[in-house]
Amino acid sequence: MTADTVISAQGLNLTFQTNDGPVHALKDVNLDIRKGEFISFIGPSGCGKTTFLRCIAGLETPTDGTLSVNGMTPDQARRARAYGYVFQAAGLYPWRTIGGNVKLPLEIMGFSKSEQAERVARVLALVDLAGFEKKFPWQLSGGMQQRASIARALAFDADILLMDEPFGALDEIVRDHLNEQLLALWARTEKTIGFVTHSIPEAVYLSTKIVVMSPRPGRITDVIDSPLPKERPLDIRDSKEFIDIAHRVREGLRAGHVDD
Amino acid sequence: MKSLFPILTIVAAILVIWVLAVVPMNMHLTADQAQRDGLMVMPQTPAERQGYSGLGLSFANAGLIPLTYTLDRPRLPSPHQVAGEMWETIALRNVTSRQSLVYHGWVTLSATLVGFAIGTTLGILLAVGIVHNRAMDMSVMPWAIASQTIPILALAPMIIVMMGQFGIQGLLPKAVISAYLSFFPVVVGMVKGLRSPDAMQMDLLRTYYASSSQGFWKLRLPASVPYLFASFKIGISAALVGAIVAELPTGARAGFGARMLVGDQYGNPLVTWAALFAAAITAAALVAIFTAMERLTLRRMGMAAA
Known part of the structure; x- marks a missing residue:
């Protein structure tokens, strides 16, 4: 753990008690995430990637081990509103306009009216939705709705952005476009991003660090530091480095499956 | 407006059934009344008529059918009688009246x-x-x-x-x-x-x-x-x-x-x-x-x- 570590997990375990007996969702997870990193969690369903993200967010409580976010417990970090969370579905309120939806966290956190308006305008511009403030969610495409939900997560200026398969429900073309925009956003805002996905190209394209996980019990099998430059045009996906990393991720996923 | 047609169809069907039902429902009363008014009724005594169903009596006295729609105290009032009563008690009476x-x-x-x-x-x-x-x-x-x-x-x-x-x-x-x-x-x-x-x-x-x-x-x-x-x-x-x-x-x-x-x-x-x-x-x-x-x-x- 170094001075610029924002998220640190040591010996993390989480066991869910279910009707079919205990499920070991996370086993001995050790991971340090540094400030400004773009870190992806990849693995098949049941590998604990979403559970780990939810632990960071304080939405689940580990059974064992320590986890710190900005030097605080996840629950304290949640109270300090240290992160913005983007879910798989945009989850916009149908009775609020796009602007109203982005304003929701700001209202809850007690920002002044003028600051709310200023921030809504700023983050909507950041996700290329300036001019859509007065539209209702059903008037927007799925990709635009998901961008609005990212704007909502950015509105209160948390340093950390946690994203749980945010583009999983979108088609490939929209997804490529949003990935490109997300990288640009990350470069501009210098946030630390935790990103759950089960797409190998998406993980490799976006991340500075890829965490490969495997199920039963959910654990980390490989951590790959990406050698790709910060500037990444879409055609970087045809480069040799890109294909090499993708290959290593695939190998990691396959190795995790051997004991199935 | 699009929903008006199916609704009116059902209303029309109910009205038809209603109008048809008035005849057998009221025939016994109509026959009694007609007899008091000196008309020919088959069969001739109320006791005999009780043995008939409303439908059977209607077939035996087809000529009385129009009268089933105009009884003062029918068993089943006809639609126009109900409408008439409603018109009278809603539109023609003073709204503070107990008749309204x-x-x-x-x-x-x-x-x-x-x-x-x-x-x-x-x-x-x-x-x-x-x-x-x-x-x-x-x-x-x-x-x-x-x-x-x-x-x-x-x-x-x-x-x-x-x-x-x-x-x-x-x-x-x-x-x-x-x-x-x-x-x-x-x-x-x-x-x-x-x-x-x-x-x-x-x-x-x-x-x-x-x-x-x-x-x-x-x-x-x-x-x-x-x-x-x-x-x-x-x-x-x-x-x-x-x-x-x-x-x-x-x-x-x-x-x-x-x-x-x-x-x-x-x-x-x-x-x-x-x-x-x-x-x-x-x-x-x-x-x-x-x-x-x-x-x-x-x-x-x-x-x-x-």
Whole structure:
């Protein structure tokens, strides 16, 4: 753990008690995430990637081990509103306009009216939705709705952005476009991003660090530091480095499956 | 407008069945009357005619069929008789007269509206309690369900007698019975509506560290609005039924229920039928008002279903 570590997990375990007996969702997870990193969690369903993200967010409580976010417990970090969370579905309120939806966290956190308006305008511009403030969610495409939900997560200026398969429900073309925009956003805002996905190209394209996980019990099998430059045009996906990393991720996923 | 055609088709079908049914239903009375008026009737004695079905008697006396539509006190009034009675008692009478259906309608409607207001307020408060408090969830809901299994006809006179004991008469006891019937759909719909936000929506609020009152005002309450309107529409018609039922067993002298009872007791079915139709039209109008309010509200909230 170094001075610029924002998220640190040591010996993390989480066991869910279910009707079919205990499920070991996370086993001995050790991971340090540094400030400004773009870190992806990849693995098949049941590998604990979403559970780990939810632990960071304080939405689940580990059974064992320590986890710190900005030097605080996840629950304290949640109270300090240290992160913005983007879910798989945009989850916009149908009775609020796009602007109203982005304003929701700001209202809850007690920002002044003028600051709310200023921030809504700023983050909507950041996700290329300036001019859509007065539209209702059903008037927007799925990709635009998901961008609005990212704007909502950015509105209160948390340093950390946690994203749980945010583009999983979108088609490939929209997804490529949003990935490109997300990288640009990350470069501009210098946030630390935790990103759950089960797409190998998406993980490799976006991340500075890829965490490969495997199920039963959910654990980390490989951590790959990406050698790709910060500037990444879409055609970087045809480069040799890109294909090499993708290959290593695939190998990691396959190795995790051997004991199935 | 698109929905008008199927509705009118059904109305026309009902009218046809009704008009056809008038003949056999009234034939015995018509035959008796015709005989008193000196007309030929087959068979000739009332006792013999009792052995015939209404349909059989109609075939035996086809010439009397037009007369079945004009009896003063028919067993089944024809549509034009009911319409005529309604026209007379709604449009031609002074609205303050005891002969006016508008007067009786207002007596019932005022109790309905007061009862509906009490019932929905109570229903919403109970639903909020049930959603936020586990003890209330476990205790109130079974009683709310049990309350609706008691026949309101048995309960209504008891409520009215007991409230009368405390000197409370007139509108309020009827409103209480209306409230008793209308709170239930509101509780059920509102609980469902307040619980309609999914786990992800609730998690999102947790990431903002929102308080449960913020969750209520910003998420649960707006999410419950469509459910609430569905409940309102059931509740308002239940409230009207409650007010009418409250008038029936208690010798009330005004209201739709009183008119129905009077028509029945004095052998004047036209009065009963006119009151019945007026009540049905009132219920339809109340539901229509809530449908319009629903459309308006959802459109203003941006949730209008296209």
